[in-house]
Amino acid sequence: MRLSGHSKKNSKENITGYILILPWLFGFLLLYLVPMFSSVYYSFTNYNLLNEPRFIGLDNYKRMFFNDPTFWKSLGVTIYYVFALVPLRLIFALFIAMLLNTKMKFMGVYRAAYYIPSIVGGSVAVSIVWRQIFGNKGVIMSLLELIGIHQEVSFIGNPSTAIWTIILLGVWQFGSSMLIFLAALKQISESLYESAMIDGANGWQKFTRITLPMLTPIIFFNLVLQTINGFRAFTESFIVTQGGPLDSTLLYVLYLYRRAFTYFDMGYSCALAWVLVGIIALLTLLIFKSQTVWVYYESKEER
Template sequence: MSAATLHVENATGAAPSRPGSRIHRRRAALAPYAFLTPWLLGLLVFVLGPMAASLYLSLTDYNFLQPPTFLGFDNYIRMFTSDPRYLKSVQVTALYVAVSVPLQLIFALGLALLLDRAIKGASIYRAVFYLPSLIGTSVAVAVLWRTVFGQDGLVNAALGVIGIESTTSWVGSPDTALLTLIALNVWTFGSPMIIFLAGLRQIPRSYYEAAEVDGAGAVRRFASITIPLLTPIVFFNLILQTIYAFQAFVPAYIVSNGQGGPADSTLFYTLYLYQQGFTNFQMGYASAMAWTLLVAIALVTGLNFLLSRYWVFYADGAR
């Protein structure tokens, strides 16, 4: 035994573990968990803990002022049997998702195809087109949107220039209020556009050159090469934007002053959840709504993954 080892033994009372020993292997195995401890604590305290509390509250009657009263599944039964505004919020949100997400992806793909060309100042255009995604869900933009589509807003002024006189407030009419929010979501096309552009850059140019030699036109090349090879990117954007659309809150809250009007035409699911929890103080009912939304998003996402095997194609031929 060396003098250094004896010194360590005398100082600590135990010999240090040698490389390859059982103690050394155990310490090496535990080291990653030591580095993960802060993240695991955050996950437990800020994610799993609140989720468990919310799940419990969804089975109770809780109003912040009194201890929760256990109700079982009464909150869930109430949502689908005796709350017409809840069903209205589901209808409005489903329509918003079904219309705005496809339009946004189509618009984003069209601009990505234009920017994929070798045009002067393409980097500047990409930055400008990406800006709406950075600010599109902010309170300031929602306020601006309400002004633009107001009775004396920019839209009516533009219609007046081309000879169409309109005094309608687009955000104040039940027939058009939701359409303005759909337009706002389509306007925030920057993020999916950048992802589409990255996907287009990954398609080998040799495919287009070979198709052009064979006499394929631009439409045929787009349908037979671009779309099939881009389906994984389309699928990725579809999943992300669908989840974001289900959780939309700020535009509806600002445009309708937190009421979901006019005539509940902009009563998004998240807005009604907020009203129940923080306006009516029915936190148990709001928790039940939150868990129902989580399950709905999971089911829609799962359905998209199930259907993707029929239309998503990967480079290795797998689906």
């Protein structure tokens, strides 16, 4: 009797819940799910945005793998970008998180201040500023000139350094990983450090033997999240470098965007998108599989 009354109340609460999330649900179905499934269909068609899609089977995928050097180029650039960006961003985030995990005045202000880049970093305005800093006759070039280093080509204009300017912009957006690290650092029991101190461990030992192992689940979590985010980067290469010079910063999503909206090649663009989904899924799977090797869970220890 009591049980059924309970579940009745539950279902009533559920209905309220559903009504409350209805607008979101509606938006999700309409703006995400429907386009997602229609893009699967489009990826098998010849569709230029304006015509009626014509079914062409696997042609888009065949063209991508066997007949499109730009696809391979952009994939290479993106993988390079992600593999350089993610470790750097995580190291930087952890470093700042540890600094902010000390007791200091105005700590709240610092924490907020260090989060700001993550909010503004992906924006068009910052990308334009970035171009003024690293571009030709920009801040960096002028400063180097002052100390006697003459640069013929700016960092953005040089095909071998351009990618690093946008990686740097990515590293600078370390805020969300930092916050998660900060929360995790606070969870590590003080007693571990105390007993280490008694055993005479120095700072580095404490860091490698206690902090890092205790953080591995969080590092794992951040790694997955940031890898996915890295593959989705767009604004950086769209605004700062426009994919150039010589396509050296042509990120995958920028290429996909150009295919769809500049070259009227929507069907192919959808195919590109689904290949990207596949790549991300595969990488995520690999990271999950690697967990057993390097991620430490306290609860497992007790078995």
